[in-house]
Amino acid sequence: MFATLAKHSGHEHPRPRSAALVDDIVGRLSALGYRDTEPRRLVISAVVAQGRPFTAEELCASLPCVGRATVYRSLRLLVQTDLVCRVLLEDHELRYQLTQPGRHHHLLCGICGVSADLGRCDAEDILREAAAAAGFRMTGHWLEVYGQCGDCVDD
Amino acid sequence: MFATLAKHSGHEHPRPRSAALVDDIVGRLSALGYRDTEPRRLVISAVVAQGRPFTAEELCASLPCVGRATVYRSLRLLVQTDLVCRVLLEDHELRYQLTQPGRHHHLLCGICGVSADLGRCDAEDILREAAAAAGFRMTGHWLEVYGQCGDCVDD
DNA sequence: ATCCATGCAAACCCTTTGCAGTCCA
DNA sequence: TGGACTGCAAAGGGTTTGCATGGAT
Numbered sequence: 001m002f003a004t005l006a007k008h009s010g011h012e013h014p015r016p017r018s019a020a021l022v023d024d025i026v027g028r029l030s031a032l033g034y035r036d037t038e039p040r041r042l043v044i045s046a047v048v049a050q051g052r053p054f055t056a057e058e059l060c061a062s063l064p065c066v067g068r069a070t071v072y073r074s075l076r077l078l079v080q081t082d083l084v085c086r087v088l089l090e091d092h093e094l095r096y097q098l099t100q101p102g103r104h105h106h107l108l109c110g111i112c113g114v115s116a117d118l119g120r121c122d123a124e125d126i127l128r129e130a131a132a133a134a135g136f137r138m139t140g141h142w143l144e145v146y147g148q149c150g151d152c153v154d155d
Numbered sequence: 156m157f158a159t160l161a162k163h164s165g166h167e168h169p170r171p172r173s174a175a176l177v178d179d180i181v182g183r184l185s186a187l188g189y190r191d192t193e194p195r196r197l198v199i200s201a202v203v204a205q206g207r208p209f210t211a212e213e214l215c216a217s218l219p220c221v222g223r224a225t226v227y228r229s230l231r232l233l234v235q236t237d238l239v240c241r242v243l244l245e246d247h248e249l250r251y252q253l254t255q256p257g258r259h260h261h262l263l264c265g266i267c268g269v270s271a272d273l274g275r276c277d278a279e280d281i282l283r284e285a286a287a288a289a290g291f292r293m294t295g296h297w298l299e300v301y302g303q304c305g306d307c308v309d310d
Numbered sequence: 311a312t313c314c315a316t317g318c319a320a321a322c323c324c325t326t327t328g329c330a331g332t333c334c335a
Numbered sequence: 336t337g338g339a340c341t342g343c344a345a346a347g348g349g350t351t352t353g354c355a356t357g358g359a360t
Binding site for chain 2: 086088090092094107109110116117118119121122123126127129130131133134135136137138139140141142143144145146147148149150153
């Protein structure tokens with residue numbers, strides 16, 4: 001699962017890869033019984049084209065030919081199906097981004113805004129242990145890491 | 156700092172302690188130049204009385220004699236002064252709770268809703284290292300841990 | 311042919327703001 | 336007394352919904 005998506009997490013030729021990604025997402029939705037419509041594809045394309053976490057408003061702005069309601073409905077559908085996930089910025093603003101399969105921790109650059117993946121880390125085990133010490137049974141967590149990416153640190 | 160607050164994090168006699176906590180918070184606000192008014196005290200009392208993370212709406216509901224605007228303004232003031240902090244629930248709902256001085260990680264029970272403290276844990280160091288490995292310089296993070304508290308697990 | 315999806319506009323919810331009156335310091 | 340605080344009501348913005356039309360399967 002998510003095999004095709006996983007292959008496109010890097011930054012190669014934008015056009016063809018993006019198109020394939022869109023097809024992939026549309027395919028996943030079709031498999032779930034959701035129809036393949038033009039407005040839906042436009043929304044998905046716009047989501048894929050976003051270079052950083054975006055708001056619903058930004059998405060609407062980039063899709064002048066699609067009704068707001070459709071943008072919101074599509075976005076909700078993508079979140080429900082885990083194809084898009086929510087990202088919480090340091091200023092507490094809630095944004096969205098394409099789900100990076102298998103990655104649940106986001107490294108967010110406060111300068112340029114890019115979102116990177118926090119490679120596998122042992123934080124979860126540590127948290128589970130700390131929770132257990134407090135008498136809790138941990139079932140999940142939400143973690144966002146804020147800082148500056150390599151490019152911005154160099155400046 | 157926060158000495159008085161810290162002493163009341165447990166669950167002892169509710170009434171007198173709560174009153175002292177309210178006085179303490181009002182005192183901190185006074186020290187910052189904010190006046191001691193009845194509506195404000197009522198809001199603070201209501202915040203202190205909440206047994207779990209609450210929404211602004213719930214706070215308004217528990218304060219029928221205080222205008223909504225005042226509730227919202229007071230809540231904003233408490234957040235700005237770090238006396239109240241935001242909590243993100245597993246369902247992505249943003250709520251508020253009295254700040255537990257020195258604790259930035261919340262253990263949230265999905266069954267009864269109580270919020271406990273994740274004792275000191277090494278997660279931050281681990282995260283900082285993992286971020287560095289990805290070329291990031293970590294400056295902060297947001298972490299919420301979800302699960303079931305001891306009481307609920309026993310059931 | 312069916313019924314999901316769309317678009318528009320109106321409705322909605324939550325939060326903030328303007329303003330006149332009130333009250334703390 | 337002066338300036339901060341309050342309450343009301345209205346404005347604001349962001350998101351959802353109702354309904355008739357259009358389109359995918």
